Amino acid sequence: MMRCASLAFILAGVMLSNAPAQAQKKPPQADLEQCAHCHGDEGIARDTEVPNLAGQNEAYLVNQLRAFRSGARRHPEMRFMSKTMTDAEIEAYAAYYTALKP
Ligand code: HEC
Incomplete structure (x- = not known):
């Protein structure tokens, strides 16, 4: 019983420490x-007032x-959406939308 519990604990820790790497590939x-x-x-x-993001240049989206x-x-809206983003999250959004078919 003890063993199972600590194994679950370790696995949870591994999953948590992997989270940033996964977030970089695809945003939540x-x-x-x-x-x-x-x-x-x-x-x-x-x-018509909102730009398409699919297939846009990655560096442009980051910028x-x-x-x-x-x-x-x-x-205003995009300022609100982006104000708490980290650089890693911004890169993840850019990579995600760049990869979509325009
Ligand atoms: C409330 C609506 C709204 C939401 C939600 C929103 N956006 Fe936007 N976004 C806009 C509008 C409108 C523009 C165009 C801004 C302008 O006219 O300058 C824009 C522009 C952008 C641009 C620049 C595109 C370009 O061609 O210059 C990027 C990148 C972007 N949004 C990413 C995102 C991401 C990533 C999210 C989610 C985290 C998001 N947006 C959520 C409305 C929204």
């Missing part, structure tokens, strides 16, 4: 769903999210 689904409200499930926006975060590019 719950976060992507927030973006999808405006940018669409596949990175193609339904509203735009950093600019929203710093306030250099002004936009």
